Amino acid sequence: MILRALTRWVLRHRRLVTLTWLLLTVAGAIAVTPATEAMTPDFGALPGRPGYETNQRVLRDYGNGGAADPVLLVVTAPPGVRVDTPAAGADLGRALGLVERAVGEVRAVSYAATGDRGLVSADGRTTFALVYPPASAQFPPYAAAIPRMERALAGVRVAGAPVRVTGTDALFIQSSEASGPGLLAETLIAGVGALVVLAVVFGSVLAVLPLVMAAMAVLVTFLAVWGLTGVMEVSFVVQFLVGLIGLGVAIDYSLLITTRWREERAAGAGNEAAVERAMATAGSAVVLSGVTVAVALAAMIVLPVPFLRAMGVGGLLIPLFSVLVTVTLLPVLLASLGTRLDWPYRNRRPSRPARRWTAWAAAVVRRPVAAALLAAVALGALILPVGDLRLGAPVPASMASSGTARATLDDLGRAGFGQGVLSPEYVLVEGGDPARAVQTAREVPGVRAVLADPAWRRAGTSLVAVLVDEPAAAGETRERLRAALAEVPGARVGGAAAQGRDFVEAVYGVAPLPLAMILLVTLVLLVRAFRSLLLAVKAVVLNALSVAATFGLVVLAWQQGLLSEALWGIEATGALTEWVPVMVFAFLFGLSMDYEVFILARIREEYDATGSTAEAAVRGVARTGRLVTSAALILFLAFVSLAATPGTEVKIFATALGLGILLDATVVRALLVPALVVLFGRGNWWLPRPLVRLLLVGERGGRKDLIGAPPRDQAEHR
Known part of the structure; x- marks a missing residue:
C-alpha cells in the first residue's frame, strides 16, 4: 500500500522528482574527486589495544616503524665472497649513508652494527639490513621513499654485489605498477559487461535504463560519502565499493522492477497501471532487499574498530540510495519513456x-x-x-608475482631466510636497559635474530626488533614470544602482526x-x-x-x-x-x-x-x-x-x-x-x-x- 501510494505521488510530481535527481546527480559528479581525496588509507586504528598503542608510541618516539614493516636492503655476494667481513660492513655503511642523503634521516640496523648471525645466511654470502625511512601518511607509508632509495643505490656495490630492495611496501608498489586499472576504468568495464547482459535480457533500448539508474545512484552516494568524510574517517576502499557494488546493486533492483513492468504490460495492463503493479510487487521485494543489505552493513557500526565502522556507514549508503532512485525516479521514467525505450521489442502477447x-x-x-x-x-x-x-597477513610472496622486489625475496628464501623476516616483532621497553627483553626473546624457540641497536633509545624507551622466519599469520613462534615477554617488566610488543592480533581479538571477540x-x-x-x-x-x-x-x-x-x-x-x-x-x-x-x-x-x-x-x-x-x-x-x-x-x-x-x-x-x-x-x-x-x-x-x-x-x-x- 505504501509503495503504491508513493508511486502515485511521484507520477503526479514527475517534473519535481526528475529535476531533484538531476540536480543531485550533477552534485554527485562534482563530489567524486573531493570525496576520494578526503578518504584515508588507514586500515588499522584500534584505540586502546596493546599492539596498536605500542605502535603509536613507536611512531611518536622514533618517527617510523610501528605497524609499518621495514624496507630490506639485500646483498648476495658472488661465489667465494663473504658478506660478514669488515670490508663488506664498511661498504654497507656507505650504502646506508647514500640512502640517508636521498630520503632524510633513517633508522637502520645490520650485521655490521649488531654482529647478530641471524642476519647472515649459512653460507655467508647473503645478508640484509632493516631500514626505516621517513613515513608518510599515505598507503603504503614508504611508497615515496622507496623509489628514491633505489635510485641512490643504483650502481652501488657491497662485497662486489649490487644492493637490492624488497619488503612488504616494495612488493605492494610493484604489484600496483604491474596491474590494475583505476576506479573509473573498472566501473566502465563493469558497466559494459552489464550492458551486454541487459541487452540480452531486454532485447531493446530499455537495457540502458538500469544503467542510468545505477549511474545516478552511484554519483549521489559519492555525494553522501563526501559529507561523511567531514565527520569521520572513511577508508579509500569505500570508493571501490560505491563505484562497483553500487553499480551492480542498483542495476539488479532496476532490472527486477523493469522486467515486472514489461510483464504487466504484456498481460494487457495500461502503462501507468503496469508501473503501479510492478512497484507494488517487485518494488516491495526491492525495498526489502535493500533494507536487508543495509542491516547487514549497519551491524559493523557496533564493532570497536573505526575502520569497520566507517565501512559500515559508507557501505549501507549504497543499497539505500539504490533503492531510493529505483522506487522514485524509475517509475517516472517507465511511465514517461518506457514504451518508447522498449524498441525494437514489440511483443504484446501475454508474458509466459x-x-x-x-x-x-x-x-x-x-x-x-x-x-x-x-x-x-x-x-x-x-x-x-x-x-x-x-586469519592474518598473507605471506609476502603473494603480494607480487614478479618484479625486482619479488625476485629479491625469492633470493632471500633460497639463502635460507623465511618470509617472516619482512615483518619483525618490536619490543618497546620502558626504561633504559633492554637487556632482559633481549635475553628473553633469544631464548624463544624459532626466533632468528634479536636486534638491539644502541641508537634505538629515545624518550626513556628502548626499541628491540625480533626476527622470525615464519610468516606473521603462522603465529606459533610469535605467540610464544609474546607470552615470554609478558613476564618482562616494562616490555610491550608491537609490529604489524601484533596489531593484526589486536584486530582479531577486537572484532571476532564481539x-x-x-x-x-x-x-x-x-x-x-x-x-x-x-x-x-x-x-x-x-x-x-x-x-x-x-x-x-x-x-x-x-x-x-x-x-x-x-x-x-x-x-x-x-x-x-x-x-x-x-x-x-x-x-x-x-x-x-x-x-x-x-x-x-x-x-x-x-x-x-x-x-x-x-x-x-x-x-x-x-x-x-x-x-x-x-x-x-x-x-x-x-x-x-x-x-x-x-x-x-x-x-x-x-x-x-x-x-x-x-x-x-x-x-x-x-x-x-x-x-x-x-x-x-x-x-x-x-x-x-x-x-x-x-x-x-x-x-x-x-x-x-x-x-x-x-x-x-x-x-x-x-x-x-x-
Missing part, C-alpha cells in the same frame, strides 16, 4: 515463463529429495575447508553481537514480507550456509592457492587478511539475500493466486530464474572488475563476493530453495497467531489464509 526455467523447476519439484541432497552435499563439501581458515543483530532483524523483516515463519527461518539459515560455503571456497582459492595461482600467478596466501572475512560476511549476507527475496516473494505471490505449493514453486522459479541469473551475472562482473584493483587483499575480497554470488544464485537459489519449498509443503505458509497480530497489523484480508492453507494444498499432501 521461460521454458528452460519451467522445465528446470518442474524437474526439481518432481525430485525434491534428490535436489536437496545434491545441493546439501555440494554445500557441505565447500564448508569443510572453513576449518582450515587462518562478533556474536552484530551477528545476532543481523539474523534477528533480517528474520523479522522476512516474516513480515513472506507472511511465513518457516520461509523466513529457511531463508536466514540458507544464507548463513551459503556464506559459510563461500568462505570454504575462498580458503581453497586463496589460502591454498587453487585459484589465485591460475588466474593471477599469485601463490597461496597462507592466510586471509583479518578484515576480509567480516567484510565479506556483511556484504554477502545482504547481497545474496536479494535473490532469496526475489524468488520467495514470487513463490508467495503465485501461491496466493493458485493455492498449490508445487505449482507456486514451479511458477516462481520459472518467472524469476532468468532474472536472478542475469542479476547475479551483473554483480559478478562488478566484482570481477573490483578484483582488477591492485593489492592481494582487495582481490581476495572481490573474488569472495563474486564466487559467493554465483554459488548462491545457482546451488542455493535455483536448486535448494525450490526443493525445500516443496518438501515443507503446507508448513511453508504457517504463521503463529501471535506473530500475525504482532507483525501483520493492518494487513487486509490476509489473516485467514496466513494461518491455514487452501483446500487444494491440503489435498496435495494427504
